[in-house]
Amino acid sequence: MTAPATPAPFPPTLREVLLRPRWLGLLGLCLVVAGVFAWLGQWQLGRAVDTDPPEPGATERVVPLEDVLPPGTYLDARxxxxxxxxxxxxxxxxxxxxxxxxxxxxxxxxxxxQLRIADAETPTSLAVAIGWVADEKAAASAVDALEKHADGSDVELTGRLITDEGVAPPPRTDPQRLGRMSPAALLSRWHDVEGLSVYRPFLTAAEPLGGTVAISSPAPDEGTSVNWLNIFYAAEWAVFAGFAFYLWYRLGKDAWEREVEEFEEAGRG
Incomplete structure (x- = not known):
């Protein structure tokens, strides 16, 4: 009498493959990576919403310069x-x-x-855009008029603080020409700058002097308290966290499919 044949083993299921120690270890690593991504997304969301936005019209209230920023620091968006x-x-x-x-x-x-600030502990200056003129002749006349009053007497000014426009190379035809309002560029041409502290932003004067015209300097737009770019970044981190789990599943499934193929080839052999 012939003994019954032993039933052929079945290939492992996908669930059995994913529950193996190797793949459970990789799942744990994915959890750590996804946790880091989730933390980064939460951090971006925290930066996306300004919980203490400036009051409407805050920029229109005249405040002392020293209450806004110290010399040498950048002007923030607020x-x-x-x-x-x-x-x-x-x-x-x-x-x-x-x-x-x-x-x-x-x-x-x-x-x-160059306005040398009064009562500063160390020599400190602020670049001031005094006024606008239509042509170079009028500019030269304004400079002459202003020089006559640069006798050390005290000057009181109000105006808007504007971020440095940056330094640009002068045209080859006129190396002395300035095409941007940059305190850094002006500093290179100022006198008496030994040990001088300089404000990084400049001031557009509210009242023109020397026969110039007032510079058009409207109030800045009041932006939203939500930074949509940061929200987009937060969504990206969430996608990355989801992709970590998808990658684990995809790799595990590929391994399972290879085992099934090998089992079928062994059975045919």
Whole structure:
């Protein structure tokens, strides 16, 4: 009598493969990675919503310059366009002209000056855009008029704080030409700068001097308290966390499919 044949073993199921120690270990690693991604997404969400937005019209209240920022620091977004009050004296010989300045659509020039801040603990200066003129001749006349009053007498100014526009190389045809309002570029041409501290932003004066025209400097737009770019980044981290689990599942399924193929090939053999 012939003994009954032993039933052929069945291939493992996907669930059996994924419950093996190797794949459970990889699942634990995915949990750690997904946790890190979730933390990064939460951090981005925390930065996306400004829980303490500035009050409407806050930039229109005139405050002392020293209450906004110290010298040498960058102007943050909340303080961009803030109206400030400052007093000091003009440094003679440092009234410089910046070209390519538009005022209500008309191209012209800004006349600028170095205002040495009064009562500062160390020598400190602020670059001031004093006023706008239509042509170089008017700019030269304004510089002459301002030089006559740069006698060390105290000057009180109000205006808006604006971020440094950055330094640009001058045109080859006129190496002395300034085309951007940059305190860093002006500093390289100012006098008496030994040990000088300089404010990084500049001031657009509310009241023009020296026969110039007031610079058009409207109030900044009041932005939303929600930063949608940060929300987008947070969504990206959530996608990355989900992808970590998908990758674990996909790799496990590929391993299971290979085992099934090997089992079928062994059976045919």
């Amino acid at each position: 303080s961009e366009g803030q109206k400030v009050a400052v007093h000091g004296h003009w440094v003679p010989g440092d009234f410089l002209v910046v070209a390519s300045r538009f005022n209500d659509g008309a191209e012209g020039y800004w006349v600028t000056g």
